[in-house]
Amino acid sequence: MAGNTFGHLLRLTSFGESHGPMIGGVIDGFPAGLQIDFNKVRSAMQRRKPGNGEFQSQRNEDDVPEFISGVYQGKTTGAPIAFLIANNDQRPADYKELENFFRPSHAGFTWDAKFGFHDPRGGGRSSARETAIRVAAGALAGQLLERFGIRITGYTSQIGAIVIGPLREVPNAELISGSSLHCPDPQAEALMQTLLENLKTEGDSTGGVVSCMIEGVPAGLGEPVFNRLQADLAGAMMSINAAKGFDYGDGFEAAGKRGSEHNDPFSVGEKGLHPATNHAGGILGGISTGETILFRVAFKPVSSISKLQITADKEGTMKELSIGGRHDVCIVPRAVAVVEAMAALVIADHMIVSGHIGHNIT
Amino acid sequence: MAGNTFGHLLRLTSFGESHGPMIGGVIDGFPAGLQIDFNKVRSAMQRRKPGNGEFQSQRNEDDVPEFISGVYQGKTTGAPIAFLIANNDQRPADYKELENFFRPSHAGFTWDAKFGFHDPRGGGRSSARETAIRVAAGALAGQLLERFGIRITGYTSQIGAIVIGPLREVPNAELISGSSLHCPDPQAEALMQTLLENLKTEGDSTGGVVSCMIEGVPAGLGEPVFNRLQADLAGAMMSINAAKGFDYGDGFEAAGKRGSEHNDPFSVGEKGLHPATNHAGGILGGISTGETILFRVAFKPVSSISKLQITADKEGTMKELSIGGRHDVCIVPRAVAVVEAMAALVIADHMIVSGHIGHNIT
Amino acid sequence: MAGNTFGHLLRLTSFGESHGPMIGGVIDGFPAGLQIDFNKVRSAMQRRKPGNGEFQSQRNEDDVPEFISGVYQGKTTGAPIAFLIANNDQRPADYKELENFFRPSHAGFTWDAKFGFHDPRGGGRSSARETAIRVAAGALAGQLLERFGIRITGYTSQIGAIVIGPLREVPNAELISGSSLHCPDPQAEALMQTLLENLKTEGDSTGGVVSCMIEGVPAGLGEPVFNRLQADLAGAMMSINAAKGFDYGDGFEAAGKRGSEHNDPFSVGEKGLHPATNHAGGILGGISTGETILFRVAFKPVSSISKLQITADKEGTMKELSIGGRHDVCIVPRAVAVVEAMAALVIADHMIVSGHIGHNIT
């Protein structure tokens, strides 16, 4: 099946392999008339880019998308926006010795089962390199949303066992951008840094959680029953590499609560009747309430570790394996930009579907 | 937008309001040639039905779907399968006094924001009554999957603070069906019963978690990138009323683990090379591995409680509210059948998409 | 595949067989707040109904759709609108002797090839009875469009060799409704009547053409490249039973013309710059121009004829066949209502897609 297109009326089609000449995307259904700030696109790309910190893959990519259609004199035209991102720093040789192995917890095994073929050169299509495409597209969707007063803020809320408590207020943007781990809590960040250093030394890895807040969404987004806003958000987030869980509002915590604690009674404020306590996380019955949308995405530990693993090779012989190459210790800090991008695509799509944004916004 | 159809090649379209004459569904793309066991359909419906236990809504419905097309002499024909479920025990009068209120944490508020209208009679379309449609459709999909050796088992794994540990083996079917709470752990169930009794007395409610296992899925289901199997499962589960979270495999727990703990090395068994430890939960890179698929869905506490709530009415005046009517203390035991149904629809759809199941299975 | 749902954001799902207890449809994505005129629905159904004239199938059906959801106090609510149409006058016995035959030019042969099964009772799902569903749904879409100043007029422009010339003005509504063949040209109609009488005597049938005009469509409907307005109209029309061709504007005639004859130079009138000569038929580059949309649909002769046909039975033995039962001599007069209905669904869908019509029109 064609599984590389995402969205209802605003659609991203993604293409390209990790070790081919380039990757890219086509954004279709984007309204005409938005003046694009290319610096903001570059800065979103920068946050996802490998090579930013000592716990990240040292693959060196510029990751500056080249826009080849749909933009004229810096403005979107309503035509599909295609962009290309070069793969400069491919090193297929790193993967040479893996040809006789499926790497544990990598997609090579299942791609081979499905397509009778797998690309040993760094995961091919299942590589996290694919997420660069989402960030580029999401950066455009994010700029569109800003024009309509919607702002998306993701941050690292857990790495390994280090967890910051649930925030109800959007954290300070500088706190996040000032942290190489995109964590707004300096004390937790210091602990996370220490943890990552230790893991790096051991040749091990860890998982974590990205939290995300969407401010300014008008009440009324989301479609009844199957296309509830949280269903579309969950599908989007669970399509990100290494994502293992999604929840929104009080999420899994809500399972242990009482109705009398969890209910959001209505109160009356500046914006009229509204469920101010927002345990719901900004969505009721699948439709946005007008409150801030709050959700979390859990990520598994990076599967490529240099620590010895005992596994079987393709002939079924037990072997010791230590994976070299340039790998992250924890994907979460880089995943923040990807979560934000997917959130921007979902919300922009629903803004269009619901008629809040038309074909032409000039 | 049309948000009432679910699926790629196997599609369920759902219709009908809680307090209209009937609800129903259309299953399109179902292969020809399956002899339907209507008793199994009824028994699935029975598990979701209100009125089964003392902690459940005492609304009295037969919930026997009447199949009006797509089935000839008990066999599916390849034509769309439409079915109707009568609403016998509507009591719109129960909702009379609520006309001037939006009930806290109910969808009335957001439906009104979207459609300029909300049906005060029991939630209309946003009522959990809609899930009866999913169970009927899922029962057919489940029978189709059984024919191909796939079996789905859901169970209650948490109610309030009472949690049973993660099971790696599929629990005994009789243990689940013998429990009115669909919980396979008798000790935990006793505690859950006590908790629910106390909450009922207090006029309060609680949330919980449904866990689900899918055995027998061949390796290779799921589509690259955006239609990863877990993305489609997450979207399906998060479209269920009151669902707040989804995770699979080690899920949110994985966030706290190391790669060396979480990785599934390959071992060689009867079925050849396979990732036996299955922390992955049966899916790698979005594609099934052939191991059992494991996932969880968190549900919020029931919003309708008779305990006093202080809220504002539509004029903005603060009011005390106690919600009467026939409501569940905890939705989780009834949600088990809904989770299983949505899982069956997703997996059957992917079996068709991937060509494992054709137009005609006779 | 699920092939029984039509539309982008406004979707009709169709179900039910010709000789089952009932047929029906679900209209999803219909905006809230339209007061439905049920008399108009009945009158559209009446025009498609068999038994209206001497050249039509004498099957006797009320064809009054029962609306079971999505409408409250006569107004649409935004929820899916489901309706049922009873099959009162089924006579499966009529088809008894056909069990060993595939009827020439009927779908039984191909349904059997696809589904390993065919329903001998009147074509099952491939029967033109299915079009009653489209007319009911189209009647609602038509009323929605009227609210926005859009009016659809179909008429019979050819039966057998009797053709009326291309009309550039919308014909008088009374002329059409006053004609049992829905032909606005009384002289042509008289010839058509004679032709049909002769064919009836001979036990033969004929084909024809329905022409259709859509007034009041704003400029700007239709989506670039693949979802051009004419592409969606063509797909809709070619999904009608017995349709063999579609063209718009000057259509197949345009193939023989010169650019200098066919081009529509711009002129300036009350509504500003516009292509008044309208050879284009109201669409340029896939997008509506604001001029009247003009298109035609060709229908083949009815396949069920009592005249002797020499064919082979399922064992491959040559046999003479005379088809009894109640069949039309020409489907075209009844197809007028179906063409109008499908046009209404396409245009209403594009009005929603383009943001001209929102979720709530009160």
Add this chain to the structure above:
Amino acid sequence: MAGNTFGHLLRLTSFGESHGPMIGGVIDGFPAGLQIDFNKVRSAMQRRKPGNGEFQSQRNEDDVPEFISGVYQGKTTGAPIAFLIANNDQRPADYKELENFFRPSHAGFTWDAKFGFHDPRGGGRSSARETAIRVAAGALAGQLLERFGIRITGYTSQIGAIVIGPLREVPNAELISGSSLHCPDPQAEALMQTLLENLKTEGDSTGGVVSCMIEGVPAGLGEPVFNRLQADLAGAMMSINAAKGFDYGDGFEAAGKRGSEHNDPFSVGEKGLHPATNHAGGILGGISTGETILFRVAFKPVSSISKLQITADKEGTMKELSIGGRHDVCIVPRAVAVVEAMAALVIADHMIVSGHIGHNIT
């Protein structure tokens, strides 16, 4: 809306403007394991290319698609296949003087109405240059179909008033490829040549018809009711620039026939029971019969003519207009490759949807 993606399970996403740096496409859902013959791709591109004959636009393009993903060592991998086609010979200056005009019967007027913007440089996205993308994608789909014994043959059957009679046998491939107009009838071709010469001298243009035959399609393709095979073919063909009509089998001719002439009685041949006379054109009830599929597409005369036209400019002042630049006299010979390409995409998609072609064909 996102209107630049075509197909159910095999999807083409198209991007790029006529006068941007490049155009391209993404083919998603293409099975793994096909060895691509790039010479055949080039030769399909060659047939559509401008500059091939004296009656065609003299724009000079290589039109060699560069494949940047989804192909490894010449074989498809199951990943999306992206390709780029450079625009070498852009001459935006040719369009300078048109900035104050909408060209009669061009899409500039309607794109401006929709997007508040139109690209004066050669039609931007609505230019027939976009069809190069379809031909590249169709060439791959065509090779996939050949592997399954399906062959598609398009040819010019009408230019202006010169029409060749309906062919029931697939014309000789060399006759078509040997003709610069892709017309298999040498006598008709000579007349067509003369006609085109005269029109060129006069600065005028003409329309025509492409006929197409698809051999080897198995019985059973096409989905009930709305996704009938002819509906999907019609939608595909009517999405081609300048297409004005589609019919299949006896098409518009069928409207004038009797049932006793038009019906295809079953006969018994080598391949068993089948409707040999094939007036149906290879499809019954929306599903392929196993006979050759026959259809036609009508094209309007080229709108850009150097002959004087009297039109109004954007200010509403009447003006004389003579369009320079490099334009075809008749688009039909070049459209043959586009019709074949779209047919290949539709049939390959339905082969996948129906399970005849899986994820992996090695």
